Amino acid sequence: MVLTRITPRHTVSIPNEFQKAIPAGQEVAISLDKQGRLVITPVKKINAALMSSFGMWSDRTDIPTDSVKYVRQIRKGKRLNDLKARTR
Numbered sequence: 001m002v003l004t005r006i007t008p009r010h011t012v013s014i015p016n017e018f019q020k021a022i023p024a025g026q027e028v029a030i031s032l033d034k035q036g037r038l039v040i041t042p043v044k045k046i047n048a049a050l051m052s053s054f055g056m057w058s059d060r061t062d063i064p065t066d067s068v069k070y071v072r073q074i075r076k077g078k079r080l081n082d083l084k085a086r087t088r
Contacts, residue, residue: 028041
């Protein structure tokens with residue numbers, strides 16, 4: 001465990017051993033876990049994870065690229081006749 005202090009301006013000094021992982025100027029997302037600890041995640045890592053999972057779906061022509069449109073399509077009811085026609 002490494003201790004640091006939050007200044008009156010609500011800034012946090014990054015201890016030396018973590019400065020390589022989070023260089024100055026890097027954009028980070030900050031959240032709290034269930035135990036109340038701050039979790040600092042570089043936005044580059046979040047975007048990389050999203051892009052790696054995007055590759056799984058990128059070639060699908062049956063899924064709209066607009067996620068809102070896709071969710072609406074899923075929620076829309078299907079007629080039984082339409083479903084039978086697709087399975088043939």
